[in-house]
Amino acid sequence: MSELMRFENLNVSVSSGTLVNDFSLSVQQGEVVALIGESGAGKSTIGLAALGYARAGCRLASGRIMFRGSDLARIGQRGARLVRGAKVAYIAQSAATAFNPAIRIVDQIMEATAVHGKGNRRVAYGRALELARSMGLGAADEMMRRFPHELSGGQLQRLMTVMALMCRPELLVLDEPTTAIDVTTQLGVLASLKRIIQQEKVACLYISHDLAVVAQMADRIVVLRHGGKVEEGEARQLLTSPQCDYTRELIAAASAGLSNRTAEAPVASSEPDVPDAPGAPVLEIRHAVARYGRGKPTLNDVSLTVRRGEFVAIVGESGSGKSTLARVATGLLPIASGELLLNGRPLAPSLRRRGMEELRGVQLVLQHPDLALNPRITVGAAIGRPLERYFGLKGAAREKRVAELLRLVELPEEVAQRLPSQLSGGQKQRANLARALAAEPDLLVCDEVTAALDSIVSSRILALLSTLRRQLGTACIFITHDVSKASKLADQIYVMHQGQVVESGQSPEVVAHPQHPYTQALFNSIPELRTDWLKERMPGLAA
Amino acid sequence: MNIARIFHGGRTGSVPKLPLIVIVLWILVALAAPWIAPWSQREIIGDPYGVPQHGAILGMDYFGRDMLSRIIFGSRTTIVLAVAANLIASGVGITIGFFSAYAKGWIDEAIGRVMDGLMALPTIMFALVCVSALGSSEMVLVCTVGLIESVRVYRVARAVGLDNLARDYVDLAHLRGESVFWILFREALPNAYPPLLTDFGVRFAATVMLLSAVSFLGLGVQPPAADWGMMVRENLAGLRLGSIAAVFPALAIFSVTFSANKLVDWFLRRSQRDISTEFLA
Numbered sequence: 001m002s003e004l005m006r007f008e009n010l011n012v013s014v015s016s017g018t019l020v021n022d023f024s025l026s027v028q029q030g031e032v033v034a035l036i037g038e039s040g041a042g043k044s045t046i047g048l049a050a051l052g053y054a055r056a057g058c059r060l061a062s063g064r065i066m067f068r069g070s071d072l073a074r075i076g077q078r079g080a081r082l083v084r085g086a087k088v089a090y091i092a093q094s095a096a097t098a099f100n101p102a103i104r105i106v107d108q109i110m111e112a113t114a115v116h117g118k119g120n121r122r123v124a125y126g127r128a129l130e131l132a133r134s135m136g137l138g139a140a141d142e143m144m145r146r147f148p149h150e151l152s153g154g155q156l157q158r159l160m161t162v163m164a165l166m167c168r169p170e171l172l173v174l175d176e177p178t179t180a181i182d183v184t185t186q187l188g189v190l191a192s193l194k195r196i197i198q199q200e201k202v203a204c205l206y207i208s209h210d211l212a213v214v215a216q217m218a219d220r221i222v223v224l225r226h227g228g229k230v231e232e233g234e235a236r237q238l239l240t241s242p243q244c245d246y247t248r249e250l251i252a253a254a255s256a257g258l259s260n261r262t263a264e265a266p267v268a269s270s271e272p273d274v275p276d277a278p279g280a281p282v283l284e285i286r287h288a289v290a291r292y293g294r295g296k297p298t299l300n301d302v303s304l305t306v307r308r309g310e311f312v313a314i315v316g317e318s319g320s321g322k323s324t325l326a327r328v329a330t331g332l333l334p335i336a337s338g339e340l341l342l343n344g345r346p347l348a349p350s351l352r353r354r355g356m357e358e359l360r361g362v363q364l365v366l367q368h369p370d371l372a373l374n375p376r377i378t379v380g381a382a383i384g385r386p387l388e389r390y391f392g393l394k395g396a397a398r399e400k401r402v403a404e405l406l407r408l409v410e411l412p413e414e415v416a417q418r419l420p421s422q423l424s425g426g427q428k429q430r431a432n433l434a435r436a437l438a439a440e441p442d443l444l445v446c447d448e449v450t451a452a453l454d455s456i457v458s459s460r461i462l463a464l465l466s467t468l469r470r471q472l473g474t475a476c477i478f479i480t481h482d483v484s485k486a487s488k489l490a491d492q493i494y495v496m497h498q499g500q501v502v503e504s505g506q507s508p509e510v511v512a513h514p515q516h517p518y519t520q521a522l523f524n525s526i527p528e529l530r531t532d533w534l535k536e537r538m539p540g541l542a543a
Numbered sequence: 544m545n546i547a548r549i550f551h552g553g554r555t556g557s558v559p560k561l562p563l564i565v566i567v568l569w570i571l572v573a574l575a576a577p578w579i580a581p582w583s584q585r586e587i588i589g590d591p592y593g594v595p596q597h598g599a600i601l602g603m604d605y606f607g608r609d610m611l612s613r614i615i616f617g618s619r620t621t622i623v624l625a626v627a628a629n630l631i632a633s634g635v636g637i638t639i640g641f642f643s644a645y646a647k648g649w650i651d652e653a654i655g656r657v658m659d660g661l662m663a664l665p666t667i668m669f670a671l672v673c674v675s676a677l678g679s680s681e682m683v684l685v686c687t688v689g690l691i692e693s694v695r696v697y698r699v700a701r702a703v704g705l706d707n708l709a710r711d712y713v714d715l716a717h718l719r720g721e722s723v724f725w726i727l728f729r730e731a732l733p734n735a736y737p738p739l740l741t742d743f744g745v746r747f748a749a750t751v752m753l754l755s756a757v758s759f760l761g762l763g764v765q766p767p768a769a770d771w772g773m774m775v776r777e778n779l780a781g782l783r784l785g786s787i788a789a790v791f792p793a794l795a796i797f798s799v800t801f802s803a804n805k806l807v808d809w810f811l812r813r814s815q816r817d818i819s820t821e822f823l824a
Contacts (some may be wrong), residue, residue: 330718359720371711376733389719435715528793 004029004203005050005088005171005486009209010063010073012045012227019045019058021228022234027171032163032197032204033236034218036211038454042227043207043368047173048204049073051088052080059502067171086116092148095156097181099148109163118167129164131162134199136192154185158192165200172197175204179215182317183481187525190216193540209455211254212527215239216534223247236531253455255529277436281309281327281344281477282442283362288338298324306443306492309473313486313507315522322479325448325496328454329477343442360390364434367448369428373420380404380416381433386438405434408471410464426457430464437468444476450485463487483526495519545770562802571800573618579611582609592786593794596696600745601791605673605778614795617769621650621800623761624685625750632742636696641727641735643697644704655701667756669731676764688753692746697705699742700735707731739791744807747802761820771796 005027012020020042020376026502027033035043052072054060065072072083080339084090087113099108113124132140134157148156157177164172177193178186192219197204206216214221214235221238223230223246231244234238241250285305290299299321307313314323327333328340334349341347348354366372373382379492383402387393403413409430420428429449438446446465450458464487469476480486486493487507494504495516505517514520527533572579581599582588582807586608589596601610643654661669661711673687707713708731716730758764764773771792779788 218760332718333716352718354720356720359718362718364715364718366711366715367712374710374712374730374734377729386719389721 003027004031004067006064006208007046007049008044008064008066008068010049011044011061013047013059013061014057018061019227021226021229021427022050023063023229025222025229025232027203027205029170030201030203031292031497032206032217032219033205033206034221034412035224036208036214036221038225038456040226041224043205043209043224044175046224047090047205047207048169049173050082050173050440051090053084066144067438075205080508082116083100083477085112085169085232085366086118086167088173089167089169091157091160091164091172091174091177092173094180095160096148097152097220098160099156101148104145104147104150106161108142109166112163112166116167121263124166127166128162132159132198134192134196135157135161136188136195137162140349147293152185153181154189157181157189161193161196165196168200169202171203171205171396173207175207176209177206179208179210180504183483183525184521186213186527187537190527192536194216194534195221202238210527211239211250211455212529212533215494215529216527223250237529239529249456251529254457274327279310281305281307282310282342284339284344285325285329286339286341288325288340289330290324290333290335292324292333298499299328301329302337302496302499302501304494304504306475306477307481308475309469311323311469312478312492312494314477314479314494314496315481315486317481317522319498319500322481322494323447323498324499326364326445326477326479329443329445330362332364356390360386360439361442363439363441363444365429365432365446365449368452369425371427371431372432375420377419378416379420379423382420383416383431383435383438386435390439401438404439406431408437408468409434418425422436424457425453429453429461433461433468435463437472437474440476443446444474445479446476447479448481451481465489481524483511495522559805562805563798565798565802566806567620569622569795572615576619580609580612580615582612582668584590584608584613584769586612590780592784592788602788604774604788605781606767609789611728613769613774614771614792617771617774617792618651618795619763620681620768621751621771622768624681624688624754625747627685628688628692628750629743629747630685630752631686632692632696632746633739634693635690636693637732637739640697640700640702641704641731642723644701644708645727647722650782651701658694658697661691662698666691666753667760669710670753670757671762672758673674674757675757679762679765681764684754684757688750688757692750696739696742696746699738703735703738703744707735710734740807744804746804748796753795765811 003026007023010020010023011018017214022047023042025033028275034045037043045055047067048055049060050072050253053076060073063073067083067088067372070079072080075083100103110121110124113122115121118124119505129140131452135260137143137155143151143155144159151159159178178189181189190213206214206446207215218235220232221235222232223244225246231238231242231247232244238247242251266524285302286300288299289297291297299536302314302321306526314322314325323492324333328335331347331349331351331354332342337348340349342358347358351359373379380399380402383405384398385455387398387401393485402416404415411427411430411434415423415427415431420431423431450461462485465476468474478486478489492504493507493510494501496502497518503510503514503519510519511523524537555742579600587606588599588609589607591603591605591607593607595602599609599611601614604610604613643651663706670687670691672681677683708726713726713730716726744765751772752761755770755776760772764770774792775789775796778792781788
């Protein structure tokens with residue numbers, strides 16, 4: 001194997017500082033190198049630098065990016081055009097937004113070959129079909145004639161891979177290629193990616209935040225943090241015997257999220273101070289049907305019971321109706337038919353008819369920490385508002401309680417004076433939790449509260465959640481797409497698919513013996529932190 | 544200090560110097576008009592379109608009145624009327640626009656169609672009808688112009704409101720059972736300032752011109768009282784005779800509009816910076 005690309009002391013800077021610091025890396029021909037790190041680690045910036053490109057406002061300040069004897073950092077517009085797409089190709093994170101919505105897929109796929117003058121259209125089309133077949137796309141011929149919005153996320157991601165490989169590039173930069181798609185789809189996409197990488201013998205820079213995914217794909221893993229390299233090593237070795245603390249922390253956060261099929265008892269229910277006798281129901285949803293506008297119901301005949309002090313997880317993929325369930329439970333979306341009961345008393349479907357006490361009883365924490373806090377309202381005022389509304393607390397009493405709540409979610413008290421923009425993502429989510437807890441709710445509805453956070457931060461938030469539940473005994477509906485997190489925290493699991501609950505039961509039971517075929521497929525699709533997991537799942541893959 | 548700095552303020556976000564000085568100066572001039580103006584606004588001191596003489600440094604207007612004195616007195620009417628009309632426009636437009644965005648459904652539709660209807664009316668004609676029906680006072684003038692402009696503010700405010708009411712924190716406010724007023728003015732409005740203030744700044748010039756157009760047609764500000772917009776129109780004919788009298792009130796309007804816009808820009812930059820202070824881990 002000979003060297004294909006070499007980064008030498010690369011620095012990428014913006015006006016206020018540097019994004020990438022003195023980064024060096026060598027990529028061999030046909031090798032898959034993974035860049036892993038949390039948001040802001042500089043992994044996408046390095047990925048784009050491999051195409052000799054820096055985003056607006058960024059500058060390839062110093063260092064070299066050697067590729068086939070030329071320095072991509074200094075190659076200029078004209079030179080870069082000869083390399084991009086032809087020699088080094090790029091696959092973006094969200095194919096759904098990366099494709100031009102107004103142009104048919106086939107024309108977008110063929111564009112690169114036309115631009116680089118590689119073969120005539122008929123030959124190119126033949127190659128596109130062949131690649132699409134290798135990517136596991138059945139009716140590729142017909143599919144490519146469609147527009148992007150007529151295809152699913154998984155299909156688009158595969159077609160984007162076809163597009164990237166059209167000119168037989170030597171290096172492929174994949175920027176979080178499966179992050180935006182569902183787990184069950186991800187499995188198939190990963191398998192076909194792996195197959196085509198082997199078939200085309202193309203070298204890859206595989207960018208991801210997900211160690212378990214990277215473990216399946218990479219020969220070598222590079223761990224990045226704050227724009228610098230933390231650790232680099234052969235994949236299996238790095239995962240089994242990491243050298244740096246940060247890498248260990250990443251691996252711990254990733255494995256903490258793993259569902260062990262060994263039916264390990266959930267952490268929380270083994271705690272002695274949780275009343276283990278099932279309490280009275282806090283929230284009951286009976287045969288709820290809900291829809292947006294006049295379309296077909298997003299939620300179809302869903303029943304669910306949450307008892308006092310109980311942790312109920314709702315798992316499902318995007319479009320399964322799990323977030324709609326959160327909106328229904330809180331009353332943001334009135335149910336079309338069915339019944340809602342809070343503490344045994346019927347709950348008006350629409351918010352306007354609910355009394356203060358009923359509003360206080362159910363509190364919602366949302367996915368995106370920065371969207372849930374008003375940017376113009378200080379954290380203290382945001383947390384203080386429910387105190388004022390529900391308990392009439394004012395002045396010093398209110399401030400005292402705000403400080404208590406901040407301590408409860410492990411935030412320093414001075415955060416109360418700050419605006420949300422002065423907090424990190426994890427801190428904002430803690431503030432959101434504090435605001436919800438300020439109401440002293442009977443039921444906390446957490447909608448994907450860790451989905452927008454980095455793995456280490458999110459495992460800390462989960463730890464906080466289970467501490468809080470032990471301290472306060474608040475019942476909780478925990479909505480997530482991440483089965484492993486759900487299985488760790490919850491007493492009960494409800495699996496949702498296409499607006500219906502397909503399976504429910506005690507968490508260890510459901511995890512150990514999933515009954516419904518969808519649940520089985522879902523559980524089997526969650527990548528595990530072992531390099532051989534994908535091969536075991538997909539025996540058809542060549543070794 | 545370079546020119547850009549004087550106009551825009553530095554990167555540090557300090558107040559842009561020149562626009563601030565201009566605005567403060569005009570306010571002082573307006574307050575002190577009777578004491579600093581060399582003549583009164585109606586005194587004829589020379590020939591029509593006369594050249595500068597005897598301390599009348601800007602020359603005479605089409606009647607032979609001192610241009611400088613008239614600009615000084617005009618600052619009172621123009622600035623006060625334009626600011627008042629603009630405030631009415633923004634107040635009414637934002638309130639209706641936000642309420643419309645909040646109400647959604649048929650209420651939003653109904654308000655929207657009425658506003659469309661009002662917007663379809665030719666502004667000057669509409670103003671003339673109002674002023675002639677209600678009598679010609681400065682109060683009526685300001686209210687009429689304010690209401691006409693508010694239809695345009697409504698458009699912007701409704702769009703901005705829709706955007707700001709679709710946020711997660713607004714959903715959470717609904718869940719707390721907050722009132723319409725809290726949601727509109729505490730949750731949504733503070734985040735809607737940037738586009739609305741820009742609109743306010745730009746609208747200032749339009750208001751000055753509309754006020755003067757109505758005044759020129761003989762309603763509203765009555766001659767011989769001075770109003771900058773009206774002064775531009777009165778002296779426009781002089782341009783053909785080689786008099787530049789009309790240029791001075793135009794420059795005055797320009798200086799106020801420009802400075803107001805620059806100050807608005809600065810204010811937006813400053814508030815934007817407060818919001819987007821990146822957390823540095």
